[in-house]
Amino acid sequence: MTTRPPLPPIAITMGDPAGIGPELIAPLWRSLRQSGPGFVWLGDPRLLPADVPREIVESPDEALACFAARLPVMPVTLQERVEAGRPDPRHAPAIIASIERATRLAREGNVAAIVTSPISKHVLKDAGFDFPGHTEYLAHLCDVSGAEVMMLVSPHLRVVPVTIHLSLRDAIAQLNTQLIEKIGATLINSLQRDFNIKTPRIAVAGLNPHAGEVGYMGDEEARIIAPAITALRRFDAEITDPLPPDTMFTPQMRGTYDAALCMYHDQALIPLKTLDMAHGVNVTLGLPIIRTSPDHGTAFDIAGRGMADGSSLVEAVRLAHKLAAHRRRA
Ligand SMILES: NC(=O)c1ccc[n+]([C@@H]2O[C@H](COP(=O)([O-])OP(=O)(O)OC[C@H]3O[C@@H](n4cnc5c(N)ncnc54)[C@H](O)[C@@H]3O)[C@@H](O)[C@H]2O)c1
Numbered sequence: 181m182t183t184r185p186p187l188p189p190i191a192i193t194m195g196d197p198a199g200i201g202p203e204l205i206a207p208l209w210r211s212l213r214q215s216g217p218g219f220v221w222l223g224d225p226r227l228l229p230a231d232v233p234r235e236i237v238e239s240p241d242e243a244l245a246c247f248a249a250r251l252p253v254m255p256v257t258l259q260e261r262v263e264a265g266r267p268d269p270r271h272a273p274a275i276i277a278s279i280e281r282a283t284r285l286a287r288e289g290n291v292a293a294i295v296t297s298p299i300s301k302h303v304l305k306d307a308g309f310d311f312p313g314h315t316e317y318l319a320h321l322c323d324v325s326g327a328e329v330m331m332l333v334s335p336h337l338r339v340v341p342v343t344i345h346l347s348l349r350d351a352i353a354q355l356n357t358q359l360i361e362k363i364g365a366t367l368i369n370s371l372q373r374d375f376n377i378k379t380p381r382i383a384v385a386g387l388n389p390h391a392g393e394v395g396y397m398g399d400e401e402a403r404i405i406a407p408a409i410t411a412l413r414r415f416d417a418e419i420t421d422p423l424p425p426d427t428m429f430t431p432q433m434r435g436t437y438d439a440a441l442c443m444y445h446d447q448a449l450i451p452l453k454t455l456d457m458a459h460g461v462n463v464t465l466g467l468p469i470i471r472t473s474p475d476h477g478t479a480f481d482i483a484g485r486g487m488a489d490g491s492s493l494v495e496a497v498r499l500a501h502k503l504a505a506h507r508r509r510a
């Protein structure tokens with residue numbers, strides 16, 4: 181019997197250096213150094229606590245060899261001083277460089293997956309960054325713009341928002357049948373391929389109260405959502421009619437489906453983060469690489485105070501490793 185070589189390490193990006201991302205890296209390494217999965221951090225080593233043994237590596241290969249003894253770092257150098265809790269658009273070039281480098285390593289097969297640390301969308305926007313978030317930027321870097329889908333996963337629930345980082349007004353205006361069908365198809369394909377669910381059960385949310393109350397409270401369910409559901413039923417999947425959004429996340433309902441296809445960001449993310457923010461993981465579907473991230477943001481309000489909970493980051497690394505191992509087996 182031949183034994184497979186271990187998977188390459190996971191690349192973890194720096195994220196916003198003034199947020200809680202950097203302070204979660206040393207505890208993450210301590211919790212994984214004996215059992216793995218191994219990772220390499222693409223950040224500025226000056227952000228790590230002085231007492232953490234680290235090794236500057238030039239390639240991900242070197243990271244696994246030292247991982248049990250030292251935290252491997254591929255340096256990304258910040259030009260400005262960092263003050264925890266005080267974001268600064270001048271950090272943007274290094275934040276973006278870390279994401280680009282991790283993505284390149286993943287595309288070349290030198291890391292098994294990337295896990296992104298939180299960035300602040302408005303800080304990057306202030307610096308001229310042209311993307312709403314990682315999700316769209318990673319699709320751009322992978323030459324698959326438009327194919328990206330955001331999914332959040334927790335022990336209780338999987339959710340996908342059809343529209344992502346838009347104002348509610350724009351989200352409603354941009355909702356259309358083709359978009360719902362495209363996102364739904366990517367979701368079904370990914371549940372089958374990456375999550376090993378042969379016939380996924382998809383709960384589709386309505387847009388309006390009571391899913392439109394047969395047209396008395398809005399017609400988007402009949403006009404826009406139902407035709408997409410009809411089209412998606414060509415796949416090997418069980419798909420509901422549009423459901424009243426206020427009751428589809430009850431414990432009884434959650435047991436009846438594998439993922440909820442939601443119409444806008446907060447419809448999807450409020451139930452997931454309310455149920456279990458500490459164990460939520462954000463996964464980007466539709467990319468040629470595997471990308472996960474913790475479900476929380478930069479948390480500038482607590483950065484540098486030793487209050488940040490690293491559980492979601494641990495879950496993100498474990499899920500990225502699991503997905504990578506599954507893809508390799510497949
Ligand atoms: N993946 C990402 O890059 C990502 C995800 C979400 C939000 N964001 C960005 O983060 C910034 C702040 O967003 P927000 O305030 O809406 O959400 P947030 O998740 O940063 O913070 C919300 C609240 O939860 C707390 N919190 C968050 N993570 C925590 C942790 N690990 N341990 C303990 N408490 C924690 C914070 O202190 C805050 O009170 C925004 O600019 C947003 O764009 C980025």
Ligand SMILES: N[C@H](C(=O)O)[C@H](O)COP(=O)(O)O
Nearest residue numbers: 313314315316449462475476
């Ligand atoms: N909507 C996500 C969340 O709230 O968890 C988050 O902003 C992440 O977006 P990107 O992965 O696109 O950066």
